[in-house]
Amino acid sequence: MSVHFVGGGPGAADLLTVRATRLLAAADVVLYPGTYLDPAVLEHCGPKARLVDTQHLDLDQITAELVAAARAGEQVVRLTSGDPSLYSALHEQTRRLDAAGVGWQVTPGVPAYAAAAALVGRELTVPEVAQSVVLTRTRARSTSMGAGESLTAFAATGATLVLHLAITRVRELMAELADVVGADCPVVVVHRASQPEELVLRGSVGSIADLVEDAGLRQAALILVGRALADDAAAGESFLYSPARHRA
Template sequence: MTVHFVGAGPGAADLLTLRAARLVSEADVVLFPGTYLEDGVLEHCRDGAVLVDTQDLDLDGIVATIVEAHAEGQGVVRLTSGDPSVYSALTEQTRRLDDAGVPWDVVPGVAAYAAAAAVVGRELTVPLVAQSVVITRPQARSTEMPAGESLEAFARTGATLALHLGITRTRELMTDLAPHYGDGCPVVVVHRASQPGEQVLVGTVNDIADQVEEAGLRQAAVILVGPALGRGGGDSWLYSATRDRQPR
């Protein structure tokens, strides 16, 4: 049996991939992050499947649950919020599974920042405005950030920022970003993108913290920052009418 790490997307039951939905429906044991997923995601589970909410488990407890289920010959799906490639603790878990001799694979999902951009209908890479997206997080009561990965360093690039795990520090973040992006730079905050409790705040570096505090947002939100969130910019050379499309 192979343990499947499955990206559950931003939380909506119908934003799982077909592969993800199939694996969840076949699993004997499904571990899921209850803090971030809509209940509807678990409706893909078969009757009789064992459901384990990981929000109250530490890393060793999660891995022990997986290893035990695997040893009993049970099919296991470990759901992650968004896509497993970002802030999913995939590396820590699979390293331990390797040590235990447990095989595993990964199924991608819709990333939370992509879902947030979709909610407001914005492209994050606009010609002549921004051609890069930086996915990062602030550092507070969490693992220390690597040297050179300060928010200010990323902000100096002018790229579109997708900030995870920082909603409770919005005011501090905007103070740090203002010198680089300006007070009027567009900012979008999406709480529980695609889920029934979805909230969308649209503002600027200058006023978004007021909106976040008024809304009382404390978790499960993505902050997007950058001029690409506006409506300006140029046209892509790829689709230009003057581009030579003859094969060479």
């Protein structure tokens, strides 16, 4: 008995890994997040697969589906959006599967932030500008944040920020960041990267909230903040590729 947690990537059907497509093709049961996943991804499933949209199910109901299918000897895939290592409730689900005596494995996927960066053609770690990336979210009607995980503390490091699950609070969050990174700091918002409805908004800490509200974005969008996103970033060059570096 085994459940496969599979990263469904950012949405495009051709951005799944080869392993992911093979698992989907062989699956008898596939649970998927209908809110975030492009339906085209499900075209990798076999014609007889039973498809379960989890957007209206709670964690215990999802687990019950996984356990029942695994105990029936069926091949089970639990699709996640992006990569299972980020905001996928992997820990909660696998803990329940362990308690039920059901095995599980994880197949990574292309994370949404990587697809967003690719779409806008930006490296998030630019020499002498930013060498770190912070993947985080904010708290509204969601799980509490850990002690010390404040947005302004992360911003003060100069790292490129990638904010998940935060689009409905963009104005409030930009107001928090303005005093730390400056109102002119570049911001890019990417809605449904790689999917047919994809949308890119480019602005600054001071202007992006108006753009988001005008576009009516309420979900499935990432907010990227940082000087590395600037078109004219005064970047240095990587020592890794420098002609001055000794190569044995």
